Amino acid sequence: MAxxxxxxxxxxxxxxxxxxxxxxxxxxxxxxxxxxxxxxxEEVLISSDIGYxxxxxxxxxxRMKIRLEKISEVSLVKGALxxxxxxxxxxxxxxxRVERPTVILVMGVNGVGKTTSIGKLAYKxxxxxxxxxxxxxxxxxxxAIDQLEIWAKRADVDIVRHxxxxxxxxxxxxxxxxxxxxxxxxxxxxxxxxxxxxxxLMNELEKIRRIIDREYPEAxxxxxxxxxGTSGQNAVIQAxxxxxxxxxxxxxxxxxxxxxxxxxxxxxxxxxxxxxxxIGVGEGIDDxxxxxxxxxxxxxx
Amino acid sequence: xxFDSLAERLQEAFKKLRGKGKLNESDIKEAxxxxxxxxxxxxVNFKVVKTFVKNVSEKAMGSxxxxxxxxxxxxxxxxxxxxxxxxxxxxxKLNFDSSITAFMLVGLQGAGKTTMAGKLALYLRKRNxxxxxxxxxIYRPAAIxxxxxxxxxxxxxxxxxxxxxxxxxxxxxxxxxARKEGxxxxxxxxxxxxxxxxxLMxxxxxxxxxxxxxxxxxxxxxxxxQDAVNVAESFNNTxxxxxxxxxxxxxxxxxxxxxxIREVTGKPIKFSGIGEKMNDLEVFHPERxxxxxxxxxxxxxxIEKA
Ligand SMILES: Nc1nc2c(ncn2[C@@H]2O[C@H](COP(=O)(O)OP(=O)(O)OP(=O)(O)O)[C@@H](O)[C@H]2O)c(=O)[nH]1
Ligand SMILES: Nc1nc2c(ncn2[C@@H]2O[C@H](COP(=O)(O)OP(=O)(O)OP(=O)(O)O)[C@@H](O)[C@H]2O)c(=O)[nH]1
Ligand SMILES: [Mg+2]
Ligand SMILES: [Mg+2]
Numbered sequence: 001m002a003x004x005x006x007x008x009x010x011x012x013x014x015x016x017x018x019x020x021x022x023x024x025x026x027x028x029x030x031x032x033x034x035x036x037x038x039x040x041x042e043e044v045l046i047s048s049d050i051g052y053x054x055x056x057x058x059x060x061x062x063r064m065k066i067r068l069e070k071i072s073e074v075s076l077v078k079g080a081l082x083x084x085x086x087x088x089x090x091x092x093x094x095x096x097r098v099e100r101p102t103v104i105l106v107m108g109v110n111g112v113g114k115t116t117s118i119g120k121l122a123y124k125x126x127x128x129x130x131x132x133x134x135x136x137x138x139x140x141x142x143x144a145i146d147q148l149e150i151w152a153k154r155a156d157v158d159i160v161r162h163x164x165x166x167x168x169x170x171x172x173x174x175x176x177x178x179x180x181x182x183x184x185x186x187x188x189x190x191x192x193x194x195x196x197x198x199x200x201l202m203n204e205l206e207k208i209r210r211i212i213d214r215e216y217p218e219a220x221x222x223x224x225x226x227x228x229g230t231s232g233q234n235a236v237i238q239a240x241x242x243x244x245x246x247x248x249x250x251x252x253x254x255x256x257x258x259x260x261x262x263x264x265x266x267x268x269x270x271x272x273x274x275x276x277x278x279i280g281v282g283e284g285i286d287d288x289x290x291x292x293x294x295x296x297x298x299x300x301x
Numbered sequence: 302x303x304f305d306s307l308a309e310r311l312q313e314a315f316k317k318l319r320g321k322g323k324l325n326e327s328d329i330k331e332a333x334x335x336x337x338x339x340x341x342x343x344x345v346n347f348k349v350v351k352t353f354v355k356n357v358s359e360k361a362m363g364s365x366x367x368x369x370x371x372x373x374x375x376x377x378x379x380x381x382x383x384x385x386x387x388x389x390x391x392x393x394k395l396n397f398d399s400s401i402t403a404f405m406l407v408g409l410q411g412a413g414k415t416t417m418a419g420k421l422a423l424y425l426r427k428r429n430x431x432x433x434x435x436x437x438x439i440y441r442p443a444a445i446x447x448x449x450x451x452x453x454x455x456x457x458x459x460x461x462x463x464x465x466x467x468x469x470x471x472x473x474x475x476x477x478x479a480r481k482e483g484x485x486x487x488x489x490x491x492x493x494x495x496x497x498x499x500x501l502m503x504x505x506x507x508x509x510x511x512x513x514x515x516x517x518x519x520x521x522x523x524x525x526x527q528d529a530v531n532v533a534e535s536f537n538n539t540x541x542x543x544x545x546x547x548x549x550x551x552x553x554x555x556x557x558x559x560x561x562i563r564e565v566t567g568k569p570i571k572f573s574g575i576g577e578k579m580n581d582l583e584v585f586h587p588e589r590x591x592x593x594x595x596x597x598x599x600x601x602x603x604i605e606k607a
Binding site: 043046047048049051052109110111112113119140141142143144146147149150151164195196197198228230231232233234235237255257258259260261264283 | 338341342343344346347409410411412413415440441442443444446447448449450451454495496497522524525526527528529531532549551552553554555557558577
């Protein structure tokens with residue numbers, strides 16, 4: 001994630017810092033480690049979309065750390081809080097490994113960055129020397145297939161596509177054939193954006209996942225949920241509902257190049273134990289990075 | 302789930318308090334803790350929550366508890382009235398020019414601008430206008446194609462010049478084209494962008510000054526969290542927006558961003574997007590949004606009867 005921070009230093013950094021320089025302000029003004037300080041820290045966490053309950057838990061962990069390590073200087077509190085958050089996010093890690101053959105089913109609500117993230121992942125895996133195939137299983141949204149096709153060209157990888165309006169499960173079925181037939185390493189399946197409270201659309205997704213499980217049981221199969229970094233507490237419910245139909249293995253957290261912090265993944269980690277695997281930091285093909293808990297904590301506060 | 306409704310929580314907090322009379326300080330303090338929590342969980346910005354809670358506390362202090370209500374319900378009533386007042390006031394009226402009217406849709410990536418452009422065009426045609434859709438997103442892959450497909454679905458003309466012409470020039474040329482074709486409303490779909498991207502924000506400013514739109518509408522995803530205030534403030538400062546459109550309200554988000562945006566910009570929320578289809582557009586309802594943020598369902602109608 002060093003790359004991301006280098007980028008922050010350049011173009012967008014100034015405005016971004018002006019908008020998000022809360023933490024330093026809080027700690028700069030505080031003289032002692034007292035209840036007021038904890039309360040303000042709690043606000044900093046809430047303003048990063050961490051959510052009230054999880055924020056309280058993080059603050060509890062911070063109190064404990066301060067007590068255990070006998071921290072008495074205000075200037076050390078920020079570092080301690082970062083450590084608490086980094087440890088919290090790194091806990092359990094993830095065993096996300098892309099080896100032949102791997103199928104990655106990408107899902108999420110509308111407009112979060114699924115198609116773009118797939119373009120970036122295709123480019124990344126291809127650069128690692130893997131043979132990549134994309135499945136255009138969003139047959140619903142206007143020009144979704146064309147959009148994925150442009151990404152396939154940019155990343156220079158194959159794409160399996162049908163007509164707009166066709167059955168997405170059939171696209172995935174064909175793409176699985178292609179994965180096998182062309183001896184490719186990884187298949188990335190784009191799906192239509194769907195709100196988690198739409199029963200029929202969630203059933204459709206469940207069916208797609210079932211087809212992959214049934215047709216290619218030897219493959220390593222991952223379901224990745226894409227979450228918009230600007231989203232608030234609703235993302236917790238999103239994760240919960242997508243988890244139910246497709247067994248989530250990880251999260252791609254996008255749009256972290258803005259001023260939002262994506263703190264809601266802490267609540268998701270706490271409640272559902274789903275790890276973040278990648279982050280999206282822009283609209284370019286290489287604006288995707290491995291999730292790094294330490295760097296994330298650094299950027300969060 | 303942690304998201305019990307505020308009404309339920311307040312009932313809980315006031316369980317012991319059955320007496321009637323005036324609300325006293327400790328009643329209100331207890332209740333406000335719950336109100337604060339409910340608003341935070343609904344993603345209302347924490348600073349906005351602070352001001353709101355302070356104002357409501359003052360209002361509630363010493364107010365009579367109605368015969369038919371418990372103190373908890375009374376507080377909900379006050380909170381709901383305040384919230385509705387804050388978000389309401391102005392209705393979703395669009396402003397038109399005497400000649401060709403331009404509308405401009407702006408916002409972050411993926412908020413729902415292109416879809417909303419189509420929905421608005423359909424809405425206006427039903428009101429006997431002749432809209433033209435303008436493809437001024439030259440950046441996102443297949444953005445122009447997307448708008449063209451949307452236009453075709455609803456049989457509305459789409460003006461496009463490819464992705465090698467600057468959005469400012471496209472917007473200018475579209476006004477000329479509209480005149481020739483006898484269209485009277487031009488709806489400009491712009492590329493999604495970050496509010497901190499100075500170059501792209503400048504581009505919007507230039508589009509705005511060259512076509513002088515009657516409406517500059519900020520399209521916001523209703524699932525947005527605490528950052529909504531930064532986004533809305535930046536877009537408003539740069540563009541002096543005329544209104545807000547809240548999308549994806551067909552989900553189950555509480556949509557507290559609505560309150561935050563209203564509070565920091567003072568600009569009205571004019572429409573809501575409630576689905577992916579072209580008919581899924583509604584005029585914004587402040588009262589409904591208020592009870593949605595509070596998560597109050599039935600209790601509210603019970604209170605309204607009181
Ligand atoms: N700034 C920024 N923009 C992003 C990022 N990822 C995606 N986007 C933009 O977000 C918008 C939506 O991205 P898509 O990839 O089309 O999202 P999607 O989830 O496939 O959308 P649907 O298929 O319509 O549900 C596009 O304008 C992307 O360029 C990111 O990490 N940062
Ligand atoms: N459920 C639901 N989906 C919506 C709504 N409005 C838009 N969408 C979906 O959200 C996604 C993004 O919509 P777009 O119209 O492409 O958003 P945009 O702001 O133009 O995106 P960029 O041009 O990439 O910045 C698409 O999948 C739309 O179908 C809505 O009100 N409800
Ligand atoms: Mg997509
Ligand atoms: Mg668009």
